[in-house]
Amino acid sequence: MSPSKQTILVTGGCGYIGSHTVLRLLESGYKVIVVDNLSNSSYESLRRVHKLYAITAAASPSAQFEDAALPVETLIPFYQVDILDRPGLVKVFENHPEISSVIHFAGRKAVGESGRIPLDYYNVNISGTVNLLQVMEDFHVRKIVFSSSATVYGNPPSIPIPETSPIVTVMSPYGRTKVFLEHILKDLCVASVTKQQQYLEDRAKNTDGTNGAEVERNYEWSVMLLRYFNPAGAHPSGIMGEDCKGTPNNLMPFLSQVAVGKLERLAVFGNDYPTEDGTCIRDYLHVVDLAQGHVAALEKLDQEQAAGNYGCKAYNLGTGTGYSVFDMVKAFSKAVGTELPYNVTDRRPGDVPNLTSDPRLANKELNWKAEKTLDEMCADLWRWQRNNPDGYAVSPSIPHPI
Ligand code: NAD
Ligand code: WQD
Numbered sequence: 001m002s003p004s005k006q007t008i009l010v011t012g013g014c015g016y017i018g019s020h021t022v023l024r025l026l027e028s029g030y031k032v033i034v035v036d037n038l039s040n041s042s043y044e045s046l047r048r049v050h051k052l053y054a055i056t057a058a059a060s061p062s063a064q065f066e067d068a069a070l071p072v073e074t075l076i077p078f079y080q081v082d083i084l085d086r087p088g089l090v091k092v093f094e095n096h097p098e099i100s101s102v103i104h105f106a107g108r109k110a111v112g113e114s115g116r117i118p119l120d121y122y123n124v125n126i127s128g129t130v131n132l133l134q135v136m137e138d139f140h141v142r143k144i145v146f147s148s149s150a151t152v153y154g155n156p157p158s159i160p161i162p163e164t165s166p167i168v169t170v171m172s173p174y175g176r177t178k179v180f181l182e183h184i185l186k187d188l189c190v191a192s193v194t195k196q197q198q199y200l201e202d203r204a205k206n207t208d209g210t211n212g213a214e215v216e217r218n219y220e221w222s223v224m225l226l227r228y229f230n231p232a233g234a235h236p237s238g239i240m241g242e243d244c245k246g247t248p249n250n251l252m253p254f255l256s257q258v259a260v261g262k263l264e265r266l267a268v269f270g271n272d273y274p275t276e277d278g279t280c281i282r283d284y285l286h287v288v289d290l291a292q293g294h295v296a297a298l299e300k301l302d303q304e305q306a307a308g309n310y311g312c313k314a315y316n317l318g319t320g321t322g323y324s325v326f327d328m329v330k331a332f333s334k335a336v337g338t339e340l341p342y343n344v345t346d347r348r349p350g351d352v353p354n355l356t357s358d359p360r361l362a363n364k365e366l367n368w369k370a371e372k373t374l375d376e377m378c379a380d381l382w383r384w385q386r387n388n389p390d391g392y393a394v395s396p397s398i399p400h401p402i
Contacts (some may be wrong), residue, residue, distance in 0.1 A: 007031040007098040009141075010300065011083055011104030011132065013076075014041035016242040017147070017231055020291040021103060023049045026296045029064055034098055035089070036106060037082040040245055044392035045198050046076050046108070048240040053235070083107075083128035086135060093139040101143040101301070102136060103294055105130065106184065107177070111151075111350065112251050114174035125177035126184075133188060138196030142192065142221040143305070145297045148182055148314065150229045150355050151175040159322070160358035163227070163314050167380035175338070182314070186194060186221045189312040195219040220310035225298045229283035229357045230319030231290050233377035242287075243386030251328060256385040259336045266340065268325050270347035279325035281354040283318040286372035286380070293317045296368035318357025319370040327374075336358070339355030 010020045013034030015242035025032050026049070034046060050072040057065030077096070081088035083106050093099060108114070109127040114121040129146075135334075138144060140196070152175065153161050154168035169179050196219040208215075232252040234241030247263070248254040257263040257396055271278035297315070324329070333340045354377055362370050372380075 003103070004045070004256040005219045006100045006298075007096060007104045009033045009035065009096070009099045010105065011035045011102065012041075012107065012147075013045060014038060014045045014078075017228070017287060017290060018103075019045040019049055019240060020235060020287045021105070022046070023052055023235070024288070024291040025103075026053045026075070027068075030295075030298075031098075033077045033079070033092065033099065034092055035079045035081050035083070035092055038080055039242060041078075042392045043078065045053055045240065046078060046241065047072055048235075050075060052235065052237055052240060053386075061178060063337040082213045083132050083240065083307055084124065086131050089135040090138075091133055093132070093141070097139075099139070099141055102132070102141065102296060104132060104145050106132075107147070107176065111172045112134035112249060114172050114177075118173035121173045121177055125174075126180055126202045132221070133184075138380070140217075143223075143301055144185070145224045145226060145294055146181065146185060147227045148227045148319070149175070149178045150227055150316070150357065152179050152182065152227060153355065156355070159354050160320060160356045161316065162358040163316055164257040165342075167186060181224050181283075182190045185221075186223065186312045187223045189310065191218050191225055192221045192310070201248045210234040218310075219311070220363050221302055222301045222305055222310050223312040224301055225312065225314040226293060226297060227314060227316050228290060228359075229285050229316070229355060231287050232284045233286040233288065233372070233380045235288060236376070236380045236383070238380070238387045241381065241388065241391075243388075245399070251282075251325060252332070254277060255329065255332050255340060255385075256381050258340050258342075259332070259338075259382065262387045262389065264341070266329065266342040267340050267345040269345060269351060271326075271344045272347075275324055275353055277324050280351055281322035281324050281356060281357045283320065283322050284328065284374065284377060285318050285370055286377045288380075289319075289372050290317055293362065293366065295366050296362075296366040300366050315362040316357040316359050317362055317365060317368075317370075318359045320359045321358055322354060322356035323374065332378045332382070333373050335375065 008030050014036040022032050054068045057068030079092050145208045152167045156165045188373050244253045275281050
């Protein structure tokens with residue numbers, strides 16, 4: 001099916017990665033429906049998506065972008081629904097039988113917090129996802145792109161990290177939810193093959209309950225596990241980015257709040273790691289490149305289905321280049337035009353020295369590659385933070401289709 005005919009349900013579509021992906025989907029010709037409980041985001045992000053999509057449409061007028069003139073609530077039907085709320089999810093699927101796939105971002109993501117309230121993390125991330133999968137199964141929507149994380153590699157034995165690197169379970173409760181969910185999705189794919197075989201056998205014997213009617217069913221699931229490395233940056237327009245609630249946990253949003261004077265200085269968590277400058281190395285990936293990775297993933301799932309291939313596959317989304325904390329302080333200071341203050345403190349428990357991806361599988365099979373440079377990432381993040389020091393502070397009334 002061509003993108004212009006497909007409707008994608010995006011859970012967590014108001015969040016940081018979700019909102020950038022919603023925009024890329026619209027720009028690529030998909031229709032989008034968003035489910036989000038707004039626990040870590042605001043509806044304003046979709047208004048910004050709408051604005052940016054109108055800019056794209058104005059720059060290249062064509063029939064494909066005619067829908068940019070629609071009001072935001074029509075362009076992007078939005079449901080303030082919790083993924084734990086099964087009747088709420090059912091209603092979304094009932095209202096939109098056209099949904100063909102799901103991109104599932106919704107969940108809680110703060111590593112430190114997950115150690116303090118593990119049950120909340122297991123409940124939202126695991127029970128919420130299982131709930132979503134059950135509703136998808138009931139509505140015969142069996143195609144999903146799932147937000148996994150480089151955290152599943154723990155402290156990897158070698159760098160760069162290929163997808164075949166061991167998946168470990170000795171990390172934070174947050175990290176464990178990603179590991180468990182990868183297993184759950186793989187199990188679902190395996191079971192769905194058996195279910196499909198049984199259906200075909202029953203159909204041949206005319207015991208499938210259809211009384212000989214030509215009902216085409218395919219029970220097989222198509223799952224893509226996208227293991228993101230460290231998403232950073234913002235949309236280059238400076239009107240869409242990460243809207244952190246409270247003090248940021250991650251390096252780049254923290255640094256950007258130091259730059260606008262909301263935080264005094266960065267604490268660099270340890271300079272005695274076995275790396276060149278002693279600070280940890282990560283693979284920072286521009287959020288716009290990451291958003292495009294989801295479009296590439298959907299295209300790949302469609303190609304595979306057209307060839308009769310279903311099942312579960314994991315891909316790293318990263319640049320393949322690692323930067324240290326000091327590298328990032330330097331690069332972001334350059335974008336801001338001033339030396340950002342920091343001091344070195346103790347290591348943060350759980351941090352590992354180096355997480356740098358081997359992205360070649362995604363480059364080859366998804367036809368996707370991170371294009372943006374470190375300087376672009378820093379410049380875009382700074383533009384967003386400078387223009388929106390309080391994020392999406394004001395969120396006017398939210399339209400409710402249900
Ligand atoms: P985010 O918090 O900005 O987005 C998540 C969205 O899900 C938010 O809009 C939030 O309101 C919503 N949400 C949370 N709980 C929900 C619930 N119970 N029901 C419905 N909606 C709910 O986070 P993000 O950075 O955009 O991350 C998106 C996904 O990618 C998450 O699954 C995260 O674990 C994963 N991921 C993120 C990173 C990262 O560094 N940002 C790295 C690897 C993986
Ligand atoms: C990067 C580097 C810190 C903050 C986390 C999750 C991972 C994924 C991405 C969701 C580290 C150092 C940080 C600060 C610092 N998220 N740092 N001072 O830890 O690589 O990954 O986010 O899936 O699962 O674990 O990202 O941005 O927190 O840290 O020195 O105030 O910056 O020690 O080396 P991390 P990060």
